[in-house]
Structures are given as C-alpha cells and as structure tokens.
Amino acid sequence: MIPPDYEYLRKVLKDLSGLDLSADKQYLIESRLLPLARKAGLANIGELVQKMRGGSPSLINQVVEAMTTNETFFFRDKVPFDHFRETIMPEILRARAGRKSIRIWCAAGSTGQEPYSIAMCLKEMGAALAGWRVDILATDLSQEVLEKSKSGIYSQFEVQRGLPIQLLVKYFKQMGELWQINPDVRAMVQHRQLNLLHDFSHLGAFDVIFCRNVLIYFDQQTKINIFGRLAKAIEPDGFLVLGAAETVVGLSEAFKPFSDRRGLYRPSGAQNSPGRVWATGTAAPKLAAIAGM
The missing domain is CATH 1.10.155 (Chemotaxis Receptor Methyltransferase Cher; domain 1)
Known part of the structure; x- marks a missing residue:
C-alpha cells in the first residue's frame, strides 16, 4: 500500500x-x-x-x-551533437540559404550545458555562418536552473564532464576555481521559464528542437500530447532531437525517425534533399568536426 x-x-x-x-x-x-x-x-x-x-x-x-532538476553535462551522449554537425546543419545551411536565419529550441535546457554545447558547435563553423542570424532558446520548468544557465558559470568538475579541453580554453574564462563561458557565447542563448505541459505555441516555429531526457519522466498520454504540440512548433522540414531512451515510435505519426541516426526525427511530411539519402545510410557532409568529441 x-x-x-x-x-x-x-x-x-x-x-x-x-x-x-x-x-x-x-x-x-x-x-x-x-x-x-x-x-x-x-x-x-x-x-x-x-x-x-x-x-x-x-x-x-x-x-x-x-x-x-535532472543531471546534465556538456556534449552529453555525444551522438546528438554529431548529428547536429554532420546531418542537421548541412541541411539547414542549404534549406535556409535564402533567409540566412535559424531558430533552435532546447526544451529542457536545465543549467545550460546543452544550449551552450550547441552554441559552441555553431561557433566552430566559423565563416559558414557569416551573415546568418542564429537564435537559441533555452527553456526549463525551473527558474533556479535557468538562472545558473544565464550566468554561464561552472565548477571545475562540471567543465571536465564532456567538454573538450580545447573548447574550454577557447570559450571560457577562469574565475578562481570556477569557469565562465565567454559573453559572445552566452549572448547566443536566450532563456525563458516554461512548463511543457502548458501551451507553447507563442514561442513560434523552430528549425531544430532538442527535447532530450525529459519525456522519459512522463506517462504515455502526456508524451503523445507533447509530440502533437511539438509538431506544430517545428518547421515542416525541421529536425527533432530526442534522448537515447526516448522515441516517437508507437506514440505519434507526426514525426519519422532517421533509420541510421539514433534519436533524430523529422516531421512526417519532410523530404530528404535531392542527392542526400540520409535516412537510408548515406552520411551527410561533415561540418567543422570538433576533435575529441
């Protein structure tokens, strides 16, 4: 009992x-x-x-x-960030060449390691994004973790978990026993408190949505409901990134998985680009791969 x-x-x-x-x-x-x-x-x-x-x-x-409040660390699980550099961004650069803008949403941003990992990936692309507008929105239920994310301040232990040393040296400033991510990287990420159970249509449409390691805590009906609303918040040719233990399979027809890209999904109506059959095993071109990741 x-x-x-x-x-x-x-x-x-x-x-x-x-x-x-x-x-x-x-x-x-x-x-x-x-x-x-x-x-x-x-x-x-x-x-x-x-x-x-x-x-x-x-x-x-x-x-x-x-x-x-869940555990997080820089470049957690590695694979989603490989997908981001090798599959998502090459397609985004092609598909958004006309408007030169991209919107990314981290729907469970926690203390900031995920959105800042994405920001560093984009920084590493250098000239490929020259002239582009990049918006990264980090949301979380907890205002406390969002405040930590905004500060961009991490302990030695936190920066040692998943963060390659060359990125630590390049994008962080040491403050005694702490490290703070550089202002230009912090400026790439906007923060907003948000409960995924509530309406988020006011956020607009995103090209890429990271919704990792949060849906595993919800019951099946809640997951179905959130997938339905995520489908309305993503561009028709956008990308959804889930955690390793999460899937849309059996829950929603709104997204389809990449057969060889674990955790990566596209809206069901999206088509692969001409000459790129990524969902059946042909790798997308790589962009600025980060050594050691």
Whole structure:
C-alpha cells in the first residue's frame, strides 16, 4: 500500500510538472526532498507534506524544482551533437540559404550545458555562418536552473564532464576555481521559464528542437500530447532531437525517425534533399568536426 504522503506528492508532481513517479520511487522522494525539508526547518517528509497541504505555493514550487532538476553535462551522449554537425546543419545551411536565419529550441535546457554545447558547435563553423542570424532558446520548468544557465558559470568538475579541453580554453574564462563561458557565447542563448505541459505555441516555429531526457519522466498520454504540440512548433522540414531512451515510435505519426541516426526525427511530411539519402545510410557532409568529441 502506498503511503498517503507519497501518493499526495505523486499527484502534485504529476499535475504540476508531468513527472510520473512509479510506486517504487519513494527513495527518490527521500533523497531529493529531505534536504529541502531540513532547509525549511522541517524534521521530515511528513512535515513537508503537511505544510504543502496547508497551502504554501513557494514551498510547492521548490518541491517541484527539486524533483525535476535532472543531471546534465556538456556534449552529453555525444551522438546528438554529431548529428547536429554532420546531418542537421548541412541541411539547414542549404534549406535556409535564402533567409540566412535559424531558430533552435532546447526544451529542457536545465543549467545550460546543452544550449551552450550547441552554441559552441555553431561557433566552430566559423565563416559558414557569416551573415546568418542564429537564435537559441533555452527553456526549463525551473527558474533556479535557468538562472545558473544565464550566468554561464561552472565548477571545475562540471567543465571536465564532456567538454573538450580545447573548447574550454577557447570559450571560457577562469574565475578562481570556477569557469565562465565567454559573453559572445552566452549572448547566443536566450532563456525563458516554461512548463511543457502548458501551451507553447507563442514561442513560434523552430528549425531544430532538442527535447532530450525529459519525456522519459512522463506517462504515455502526456508524451503523445507533447509530440502533437511539438509538431506544430517545428518547421515542416525541421529536425527533432530526442534522448537515447526516448522515441516517437508507437506514440505519434507526426514525426519519422532517421533509420541510421539514433534519436533524430523529422516531421512526417519532410523530404530528404535531392542527392542526400540520409535516412537510408548515406552520411551527410561533415561540418567543422570538433576533435575529441
């Protein structure tokens, strides 16, 4: 039998963030919320829930943020960034040559490592993007992690996880024991608080959407709903990038997977470019591959 306090927390998290905790995840509640409870001067999870039930919007928001803040690091999983350089950007450069602009959305931007990894990939393209307008939007449910992302300040441990040393030297400035990403890279990324459960049509249309390692926490119906709305937020010839454990297969007909590009999808109506049969195994041309990645 599920304890009432745990059942209450499950419902709050599901309603406010979409996080769908199974009955066996009570250890996760303890590990993430007990420090929060003690910080608030409460002895245990039971007292935390009692205060939440009594009506404490700020505490409820802190609980949701604590439970939905996920691990991230620079160039996480490597493969999506290979796809970005080798498949996505060559096609974008061709398809958007007339307007010379690109919009990219990181739908679970967290503390900034993903959007800044994308920004550094674009910086490495150099003259290929001369004269182009590039907009990267990073959104997240948590305002706290967005503030960290805006600052662009990371510990030695954080910059050592996934970030090639040549990019650290090139795009970061050391501040004592911390590192801050350069202002020109920070300026490429805009930040906005956003709950994926809510309407995001006001954001407009994007050429590329990174929505990685967030849908795995949602139930099937929520995933279906979000895929339907992502399909309306992406250009007809755009690209959707999901996490390694995520897929549209069996959930949505709005996107089709690349058969040889794990985690990469296109709107169902999109066509491959003439002479490029990327979905069946022919590799796209490479752009400014970053050594060591």
